[in-house]
Amino acid sequence: MTRRGFFKIFAVLGLGAAGGGAAWLQQARAKNPYYAGPRTDHFDGVRFFNPDHPWSKSFGELWRGVWFSDKAEWPDSWPSPYAGARPPARGEGDALRVTMIGHASLLIQTQGLNILVDPVWSERCSPVSFAGPKRANPPGVAFDDLPKIDAVLVTHNHYDHLDVETLSRLAARDAPRVITPLGNGTIMKAHDPKIAAESYDWGARAPLSDRVTVHLTPAYHWSARGVNDRRKALWCGFVIDAGPDNRIYVAGDTALGPGTIFSEIGRAHGPFRLAALPVGAYEPRWFMRDQHANPDDAIAILRAVGAKQAVGMHWGTFQLTAEAIDAPEQALAEARTAAGIAAEDFRALRPGEVWTG
Template identity: 45%
Template sequence: MWQRKLAVLVVAGGVLWLFTPRYYQGPVNDHFDGTRFFNPGKPMDKGLLTVLKWRLTSKREPWPPWRELPCTDHPPRRVEGNALRVSFVGQVTTLTQTQGLNILTDPIWSERASPLPWIGPKRVHPPGIRFEDLPPIDLVLISHNHYDHLDLATIERLWHRDNPRILTPLGNDTLIHSRVPQARIETRDWGGQVVVNAQLTVRFEPMHHWSARTPLDRNRALWAAFVLETSGGRIYFVGDSGYGNGDYFRQAREKYGGFRLAILPIGDYDPRWFMAYNHMNPEETVQAWHILGRPFMLPTHYQTFQLADTGYAQPLIDLRAAMARAQAGEDRIRPLKAGEHWWVDGEDGGNAVMSGVGRKTE
């Protein structure tokens, strides 16, 4: 009898192995064991059973039903030189304009952050920029493969319209090419870089997170933060990250010295016993901002998709309390509503090819 059970397990394991996606194959290093990526010294201790426990005990705080935005952003076609304009589209999708380049971070224009169009977390408001109002997109940065960050439908729309360059950590190109075979994708490991042009170099740095699209592909693709080096200063973009004792933020400060702008997540952090590994709460984000040298900061990852137990309004309430404790005003940390934009450093847009104005939602 036991021989039969063993045979069944062996066959089942073989079938599972056959159907387990392999997005990347490369040499073993301090964060890749030859099969899966990991955070060095901080192994993830929450598996499927822990996810089920959270789902069964979840006490979700209220979120509103669908609501229209009072206005959406109508960005300029280009922003030249060192002027820096950033627009908050929603979740961690931002449009960053500087050096004559239009850069999208983790773009998602889909209605749901899900593999299926009829189920899964749904937007509570439209994107802060209508897709047809986007200027020509030159560069797309994708931090990792979770559905609210890597949205294949949006990538396909952008490819058909603008054919942008896509920069993403190792393994995510396999996912994107499964939907858009012709997409122009450049992947790098932590510590890698891409020279976009004479005005911009993008560097790949660690962030404390994980990846998965299905139960079978956990940590098969890498996650990363980005540092955008320009003559006007460095921009630090983190899509998702646990605080992880602040180690990666200290490393970034030591390596680069300082930043002009940090784009950091603040939301979807409850319950802490489950979410702390994945997502910073606002208090931790402000601590990270302090470690980074107190640059200008744009908070993200709130009031778009309900992905945790955290209430709709709570991230901004907690952020303002953390800002007060850190004696940080909105001249340094600027929470935006989706559809709003910010001329960083107080730039008035004088170097823009076309001035940007808000547009009422029709």
């Protein structure tokens, strides 16, 4: 099977699981294998949802948006000029250091803590190791060059964010705490009981130290590991509160949607020193706008949460959608210029590239 052929099948099983247009898909499994809890304003007893952003594409729209959309050809290899970064053992005091690992994987160092977000060191983001979206560049930091990791934040269960093989390696090496939204801990522990997963709802707080607390925030997205578990685990963004002048917002995967949640996050947790915002995996736009932000959307999110600066992620490593590999970086530059934002205030990071402030 060609890479493009498997990409299409993977997209239907992965991205397509969000569609919800086919009755057989909606009725495939009545119970939730990951989480059992009371109904809330974003959980109906089986599936999670966004109260202000319902999304249901028909199966025909899904087929047209994923299977028949024209896709740019990505190079097999697109190495980063920053590859091979070697982070320090620890961050010092209020200093903030963010290193791009690749795609949505970030190493955040501050207040003496080393925090990984959505770590993926596997060669593919796929349910199988022999096929599926493959890295166009190696991780910006080699696994063996990572400092000791204190905590891991996992936003949701898509394969480009929740990589059980990497989590298992981290558990064996460092035994970090893993903070994740409801249901995702079940997936991790089923793979490896040694993964120290802690599952929380939106609005929960998890202290990492006497100086750093993590808050789980809503995101406009969805979840699935296959065709039968759509929206049965929760998704989220994170606020890392490391002091009044040292708060970081990590949006995770999100659409702009109606934007309600972002102004609320800004009021509840801001001001933010830095926001890590998704800028890639957004074409075809008519289909992807309900789940992934593009650079224009990312700037709207930046302004809504009130962050001083931002870094762009979720681009340039795994081909998940139709745009060219470098399109998000170019589109961000255009959107930045149109919005009057300086280049240094919103950079699309390449693997190994470092933001400090």
